[in-house]
Amino acid sequence: MPSRARVVVVGAGFAGLTLVRALRGKPVEMTLVDRRNYHTFTPLLYQVASALLDPSEVAHPIRGIVRPIRNLEVRMAEATGVDLAGRRLLTDVEPIDYEFLVLCTGSTTNYFGIRGLAETAFGLKDLEQALALRNQVLRRFEEAAWTADPERRRMLLTFAVVGGGPTGVEFSGALSELIRGVLAKDFPSVYIRDTRILLVEAAGHLLGPFTPLLRESARRTLTRRGVEVLLEKQVRAAGEDYVELVDGERLAVGTVIWTAGVRAGDLAAALPGDRGRGGTLKVESTLQLPGHPEVFAIGDLAAVVQGGQQLPQLIPPAMQEARHVARSIHRALAGEPAEPFRYADPGMMATIGRNAGVAEIGPLRFSGFPGWILWLGFHLIQIVTFRTKLVVLVNWAWNYLFYDRPVRLLVRAAAHESQARAAPDAQLD
Amino acid sequence: MPSRARVVVVGAGFAGLTLVRALRGKPVEMTLVDRRNYHTFTPLLYQVASALLDPSEVAHPIRGIVRPIRNLEVRMAEATGVDLAGRRLLTDVEPIDYEFLVLCTGSTTNYFGIRGLAETAFGLKDLEQALALRNQVLRRFEEAAWTADPERRRMLLTFAVVGGGPTGVEFSGALSELIRGVLAKDFPSVYIRDTRILLVEAAGHLLGPFTPLLRESARRTLTRRGVEVLLEKQVRAAGEDYVELVDGERLAVGTVIWTAGVRAGDLAAALPGDRGRGGTLKVESTLQLPGHPEVFAIGDLAAVVQGGQQLPQLIPPAMQEARHVARSIHRALAGEPAEPFRYADPGMMATIGRNAGVAEIGPLRFSGFPGWILWLGFHLIQIVTFRTKLVVLVNWAWNYLFYDRPVRLLVRAAAHESQARAAPDAQLD
Numbered sequence: 001m002p003s004r005a006r007v008v009v010v011g012a013g014f015a016g017l018t019l020v021r022a023l024r025g026k027p028v029e030m031t032l033v034d035r036r037n038y039h040t041f042t043p044l045l046y047q048v049a050s051a052l053l054d055p056s057e058v059a060h061p062i063r064g065i066v067r068p069i070r071n072l073e074v075r076m077a078e079a080t081g082v083d084l085a086g087r088r089l090l091t092d093v094e095p096i097d098y099e100f101l102v103l104c105t106g107s108t109t110n111y112f113g114i115r116g117l118a119e120t121a122f123g124l125k126d127l128e129q130a131l132a133l134r135n136q137v138l139r140r141f142e143e144a145a146w147t148a149d150p151e152r153r154r155m156l157l158t159f160a161v162v163g164g165g166p167t168g169v170e171f172s173g174a175l176s177e178l179i180r181g182v183l184a185k186d187f188p189s190v191y192i193r194d195t196r197i198l199l200v201e202a203a204g205h206l207l208g209p210f211t212p213l214l215r216e217s218a219r220r221t222l223t224r225r226g227v228e229v230l231l232e233k234q235v236r237a238a239g240e241d242y243v244e245l246v247d248g249e250r251l252a253v254g255t256v257i258w259t260a261g262v263r264a265g266d267l268a269a270a271l272p273g274d275r276g277r278g279g280t281l282k283v284e285s286t287l288q289l290p291g292h293p294e295v296f297a298i299g300d301l302a303a304v305v306q307g308g309q310q311l312p313q314l315i316p317p318a319m320q321e322a323r324h325v326a327r328s329i330h331r332a333l334a335g336e337p338a339e340p341f342r343y344a345d346p347g348m349m350a351t352i353g354r355n356a357g358v359a360e361i362g363p364l365r366f367s368g369f370p371g372w373i374l375w376l377g378f379h380l381i382q383i384v385t386f387r388t389k390l391v392v393l394v395n396w397a398w399n400y401l402f403y404d405r406p407v408r409l410l411v412r413a414a415a416h417e418s419q420a421r422a423a424p425d426a427q428l429d
Numbered sequence: 430m431p432s433r434a435r436v437v438v439v440g441a442g443f444a445g446l447t448l449v450r451a452l453r454g455k456p457v458e459m460t461l462v463d464r465r466n467y468h469t470f471t472p473l474l475y476q477v478a479s480a481l482l483d484p485s486e487v488a489h490p491i492r493g494i495v496r497p498i499r500n501l502e503v504r505m506a507e508a509t510g511v512d513l514a515g516r517r518l519l520t521d522v523e524p525i526d527y528e529f530l531v532l533c534t535g536s537t538t539n540y541f542g543i544r545g546l547a548e549t550a551f552g553l554k555d556l557e558q559a560l561a562l563r564n565q566v567l568r569r570f571e572e573a574a575w576t577a578d579p580e581r582r583r584m585l586l587t588f589a590v591v592g593g594g595p596t597g598v599e600f601s602g603a604l605s606e607l608i609r610g611v612l613a614k615d616f617p618s619v620y621i622r623d624t625r626i627l628l629v630e631a632a633g634h635l636l637g638p639f640t641p642l643l644r645e646s647a648r649r650t651l652t653r654r655g656v657e658v659l660l661e662k663q664v665r666a667a668g669e670d671y672v673e674l675v676d677g678e679r680l681a682v683g684t685v686i687w688t689a690g691v692r693a694g695d696l697a698a699a700l701p702g703d704r705g706r707g708g709t710l711k712v713e714s715t716l717q718l719p720g721h722p723e724v725f726a727i728g729d730l731a732a733v734v735q736g737g738q739q740l741p742q743l744i745p746p747a748m749q750e751a752r753h754v755a756r757s758i759h760r761a762l763a764g765e766p767a768e769p770f771r772y773a774d775p776g777m778m779a780t781i782g783r784n785a786g787v788a789e790i791g792p793l794r795f796s797g798f799p800g801w802i803l804w805l806g807f808h809l810i811q812i813v814t815f816r817t818k819l820v821v822l823v824n825w826a827w828n829y830l831f832y833d834r835p836v837r838l839l840v841r842a843a844a845h846e847s848q849a850r851a852a853p854d855a856q857l858d
Contacts, residue, residue: 037567037571054483056483063615073574074574076571138466142466145503146506146523186490186492186496
């Protein structure tokens with residue numbers, strides 16, 4: 001038996017997991033590298049940030065997920081670069097040799113160098129950020145409970161969500177529910193009417209990729225739930241207690257949540273070649289790195305252009321690209337050339353809190369309760385394991401019936417956690 | 430109506446919560462001060478550390494718990510001292526005036542100044558420590574998966590639990606289950622037989638306060654589950670990869686878990702007066718601070734001597750003391766003097782993992798499965814809210830049926846969490 005081809009997959013997001021599943025039992029030896037020991041179900045991160053779900057309900061240990069895949073080993077490490085000539089992935093632990101390399105390390109928050117933003121704003125792209133945001137919201141309310149000065153209290157209780165895409169819409173809706181449904185009861189001494197949620201969007205409408213009908217439905221629903229939607233407003237600076245708009249207006253804001261941009265993760269910067277939007281890696285139509293047919297880049301990390309447009313950084317393209325790469329590796333082993341990738345758009349959806357959502361599937365449009373039911377069902381089906389699904393369901397049902405957020409804890413792992421030198425789970429920002 | 434007496438309670442542990450509940454609706458205005466926004470159900474912390482439970486299953490938001498208590502407000506702050514003459518509690522936010530002050534800030538890990546211990550060992554006294562320990566255990570396995578050197582791998586996979594009291598016994602039993610039941614499946618490439626769990630105890634037996642029969646039952650059960658029980662061994666130094674015993678033996682150990690001592694929290698050091706064991710505050714038989722009848726100290730913070738012996742730092746004395754102080758404050762408002770406190774011992778129990786526990790209730794002794802069922806029932810009843818109970822039950826049932834730890838995530842809140850200057854939830858150690 002000839003030795004089996006070594007496939008190294010970097011990143012255990014939706015792309016990476018789809019790929020290793022597609023290559024299960026195939027004549028390859030896979031190594032899956034991730035800097036975390038868990039996969040994150042990113043569509044529900046905003047629910048962790050709004051204290052509805054526990055971390056373990058949106059994250060799942062990678063080793064548990066890939067346990068049935070016998071031709072795979074997992075290595076926890078941060079990928080730091082690629083020795084393309086020597087065909088070795090460089091990591092913060094040891095290098096790993098490959099015959100095929102698939103890069104799918106995803107994207108991270110893009111602050112575009114806006115003054116003060118990286119230092120003071122909260123992102124919502126990974127579990128650590130979601131927990132930090134949850135803690136910040138709760139801390140601001142605790143601070144407000146101490147504050148006699150009404151102006152300072154209003155500042156502490158004003159939250160500016162920047163970016164009117166799905167993440168911004170979903171989080172501002174959930175934040176409104178958290179505050180009106182739960183914190184209003186927890187903080188009798190604080191004037192809940194001092195609380196403001198601003199949703200700031202540069203374009204003239206929310207949810208850019210959706211049809212005008214659904215955009216308008218989302219805006220109406222949010223407004224009805226107490227979110228102030230500010231359209232055609234751009235942020236040019238931010239600080240601990242303010243944001244400044246391009247038109248010169250300065251808003252007293254205690255927390256800025258930035259959902260208005262993503263960029264490719266740091267690994268992209270360590271690679272040669274042309275860039276797409278946000279530092280993404282330009283790839284051939286076959287998803288191969290130009291000049292390196294043995295290296296693929298997919299998912300949020302890659303700039304895949306189709307019909308003159310770069311594909312959106314969403315889960316469906318990432319998963320379809322992963323399946324395409326699995327087929328390409330299979331073809332390469334048989335001596336066949338790679339084929340171009342074609343994206344089939346399955347539609348999209350977003351939720352705006354309890355009972356309201358929007359969805360576009362082919363020619364169909366849904367909003368309000370039907371949109372929400374679609375969103376709920378789709379995501380419940382997607383969640384990785386039965387157990388997670390069950391506990392998520394219990395939590396959702398509880399929240400729906402009793403309107404009480406169960407997990408509003410201000411907590412973090414402390415002690416030696418932070419002292420562990422160069423540990424793979426060290427802080428990311 | 431005369432203005433109502435101001436009662437300030439510091440610490441929302443079992444003592445603090447019992448006290449404010451006992452004073453609900455009484456003619457006092459209470460302020461409950463805690464540096465955290467949640468109460469911790471400490472008996473189950475070891476289950477967080479062994480990746481069985483989520484933080485939100487052993488912690489609950491204080492404001493949610495005390496919501497029905499109308500004559501109470503909550504303030505999140507770290508108490509830094511007491512101005513006894515001016516009758517003001519000093520905090521890291523603002524001082525708070527009191528007419529009655531009840532100190533119940535509990536205890537923390539005592540490293541007794543043993544060389545290297547505070548820097549490298551993991552405690553198990555609060556939620557942050559439990560999460561840090563969980564992350565450490567998982568990280569050690571991830572490191573071992575990278576390690577070809579068998580000696581180094583054995584070091585990484587050796588865990589020394591120091592202290593053979595209930596916490597040490599419970600955690601070493603749970604750790605054995607985590608490793609044999611779950612991690613053995615997650616880490617096929619790592620030799621699980623390289624894993625060692627040492628339980629190190631200075632006395633000649635485990636579970637000192639229990640009868641010899643139950644001590645021996647616990648030792649046998651642990652040994653059968655793969656825990657090596659080392660009796661009459663004391664630690665004199667510890668480092669990143671070893672512990673050193675008083676007899677000169679040096680063990681290659683990747684993680685030291687220290688459950689062998691507690692001391693009063695930092696607030697005690699800021700107060701005058703005599704000390705009991707571990708820096709606890711000596712109080713009168715009425716639980717009042719000598720010379721300050723308006724100040725009470727109870728729970729783990731206080732040295733309450735009865736029959737010549739200091740009461741153990743356990744939940745039952747703390748709760749009984751809290752009820753006594755509530756009565757004393759009520760009597761003081763009526764102009765009556767405080768009465769001495771009398772402790773009624775309700776018995777004690779500990780668990781050693783699945784299906785095994787020990788319990789002493791009055792003249793009765795239970796071990797094995799009956800001891801475990803008693804432990805389980807007692808703790809389920811105690812857990813603060815129905816929801817928590819329900820989710821804990823789902824998790825336990827899942828674990829029991831499928832032997833899969835759901836929450837083995839290496840995660841912490843990052844980003845701005847750590848940058849928040851002087852935030853009340855900043856790191857504790």
